[in-house]
Amino acid sequence: MPDAPHSSPEAAIIPIPVSDNRGQSLEAFKSKLRDAGLYQPPSDDTPASHDDSTLLRFLRARQYDVDKAQKQFSDTEAWRKQHNVDELFRTFETNEMESARIFYPRWTGRRDKTGLPVYVYRLASLDAPLRKELESAPSERRYQRIVVLHEAMTRFVLPLCSHLSAPTPISSVTTIIDLEQVSLSAMWSLRSHLQVASAMATANYPETLNTIAIVNSPSFFPTIWNWIKTWFDEGTRNKIHILSKNPGPTLRSLIDEKDIPQSYGGQLPWKFEDDPNLDDAIKEVIGEMPKGPILFVDGSMVKP
Structure with a gap:
């Protein structure tokens, strides 16, 4: 991949590729975060602790590698508390x-x-x-x-x-x-x-x-x-x-x-x-x- 910014106008409008399995990755991510005490799913009385858009940002940042996304998410939650x-x-x-x-x-x-x-x-x-x-x-x-x-x-x-x-x-x-x-x-x-x-x-x-x-x-x-x-x-x-x-x-x-x-x-x-x-x-x-x-x-x- 190049390490310099693009100059082609067309390049600016190419959408970011998204994995066909992103739904499965999101559910797996939620499960791992829930098990680690980092995510609370919605209930009848309360919304989820984090919305899907936020969770997907962490997945995209780590190319849908659930373990790597969990590490960054965990680090961010620790940073927020700090x-x-x-x-x-x-x-x-x-x-x-x-x-x-x-x-x-x-x-x-x-x-x-x-x-x-x-x-x-x-x-x-x-x-x-x-x-x-x-x-x-x-x-x-x-x-x-x-x-x-x-x-x-x-x-x-x-x-x-x-x-x-x-x-x-x-x-x-x-x-x-x-x-x-x-x-x-x-x-x-x-x-x-x-x-x-x-x-x-x-x-x-x-x-x-x-x-x-x-x-x-x-x-x-x-x-x-x-x-x-x-x-x-x-x-x-x-x-x-x-x-x-x-x-x-x-x-x-x-x-x-x-x-x-x-x-x-x-x-x-x-x-x-x-x-x-x-x-x-x-x-x-x-x-x-x-x-x-x-x-x-x-x-x-x-x-x-």
Whole structure:
């Protein structure tokens, strides 16, 4: 398999292969997790401890090898207990959570043609003052911010999009990474920030990245690719696609033009610093985008 990102537009829309036996693998996975005390099936009174979409993400991450998937799932559950993730998310301060979004990929409020939420990460927006602000927080708190925003994605955005795409579950996102006007020195200064986020997501939120479209890549991109590619496992590397300075034609094969930000050749009046610009179907379900920690469960927003 190649260890460099794809440049072919067609490559970006090839679906991830799924084993014909995935149903059997899922049941075997549930059985092993239940025996290990890591999974509780649904009962008349309570839902399952983990939904099928989450379990399938771990299986896909390990090519449906049930034993390897169980090892990663067990490690993630231990990590969640170590960092008290559920309580961290439930009690995280709303203003800090909202202000932290500027440092990470942000949801546009729109979905691609298959129903996956579309995220954008514009690194030039993390200018020197913002990088200084980012670095002023203790490393432990920066890590907690990353965790909380991943929880917001997997516990609010993905279930919401699944609700709208039923019966097709949505368990991953499409991300546009914008490298316009990013200097090599800026990338170097952000390397630790980006590496920590990538490593944490790969280990504990596997298979949440479906397609990564890198736009406006600078001339030095091959140089930075040589040191950032080691942050990702091979499966993630093969989902990264490099688009030209005019990404619109390829993005339109993935996302309806009305849902592509204007900066990338679409019609959506949205920029990276903005709150999500919700599409009409989402507005009908939730009205406005909520602030702070919130869950989407069984068609409704609930407090964690």
